[in-house]
Amino acid sequence: MIQLRGERHRVLAGHPWVYANEIAEPCSAEDAGDTAALYDARGRFVASGIYNPRSQIVWRRYSFSSEDLDAVFIRRALLRALNRRAQNPVCRLVWSESDSLPGLTVDRYDDVLVLQAQTRALDARIPIIADILCDLLHPRALIVRNEAKVRALEGLSCHTYIHSGELRPEESVRIDGILFHIDFQNGQKTGLYLDQREHYGRAARYAAGRRVLDAFCNQGGFALFAARAGAGMVRAIDSSESALSLLRRNAEANGCARIETVVANVFDYFHQNRDERWDLVILDPPPFAPVKKRLDSAYRGYKELNLRAAQSLNRGGILMSFSCSHHIGLADFTEIVREAFSDAGKSAHILEYLHQPPDHPILLDMPESEYLCGLIVEVP
Ligand code: SAH
Helix, strand or coil: CEEECCCCCHHHHCCCEEEHHHECCCCCHHHCCCEEEEECCCCCEEEEEEECCCCCEEEEEEECCCCCCCHHHHHHHHHHHHHHCCCCCEEEEEEHHHHCCCCEEEEEECCEEEEEECCHHHHHCHHHHHHHHHHHHCCCEEEEEECCCHHHHCCCCCEEEEEEECCCCCEEEEECCEEEEECCCCCCCCCCCHHHHHHHHHHHHCCCCCEEEEECCCCCHHHHHHHHCCCCEEEEEECCHHHHHHHHHHHHHCCCCCEEEEECCHHHHHHHCCCCCEEEEEECCCCCCCCHHHHHHHHHHHHHHHHHHHHHEEEEEEEEEEECCCCCCHHHHHHHHHHHHHHCCCCCEEEEEEECCCCCCCCCCCHHHCCCEEEEEECC
């Protein structure tokens, strides 16, 4: 068991984490990865969680009840996660605290599952989790991609392996009629940026007949959907040549000959091509503020990108701009975009606010679970 020190703690209002400086006396390092009941300063039970004294976040809740993190609990949590996604065949199936399994993510690509564990307790339970997933979904292959940098903070090493089944020499998945080649073992994330898939269709709505720039394209989800929707031309930029080579294969497989790929740093690209004009620009950069102390430089990064994009828009042009830094909320991000258009000397309308999709559910009591926001803005 662990006990809170003092009265004022977010965990007492429903937040799922406890930091090292909030507890009365640390458990021994031998308990790392175990479950531990949490009690308040007066000795009343709060919730059941996982414990790791090596991490700054020493305790993470998995249940408000007193219960073990055993096969019965995990099966129930996985079934709830599955039902929450309405049996969606391509989605994030499990997302950590939002699905009561702190540190576990599972992505589902039809009959291939990709699992990641980022906490000691869930890492230790991979065999149980994998067995239950195989029993519930009978995947053709289950891959374990334990490579996130945060594993080091938990004292875990990194390794990727095929837990069961087999991968084909060429893997692909179809999303809303578009075929994506997937590199499950080496591609970014678990193969695709599943959190953006619902937004590809939004981009497509504005793409017909237009000059489209997909900046930070990765495998080009936005570019492919824009091209299929009849864009006049599409240029897709990323600093990763391997992502662009998958994009080129995707473009060929989907008959999207109008996509040009450019390997470049997007900041440099805008700097070197100031005279280019576009009708639809998509900006989907990596998180510039993964930690709070990088907030200032993150603001500058988002501001510069959005300014360059605003300057490059033709009359009637549209910017679709995202942030996946959870330290920057929609209100802050809107302000950055507002300043960017103001500095560019252009007025604009906000057409749509965008958020992370429901298969990455935001836990109401955990602001950290909200990370993706975006805007669609039109220059009249
Ligand atoms: N829009 C993509 C996801 C983008 S993720 C999709 O829907 O799949 C961010 C991408 O930015 C990654 O592919 C990464 O390789 C790329 N990247 C990171 N920094 C970059 C930079 N400075 N210039 C160009 N690309 C960059």
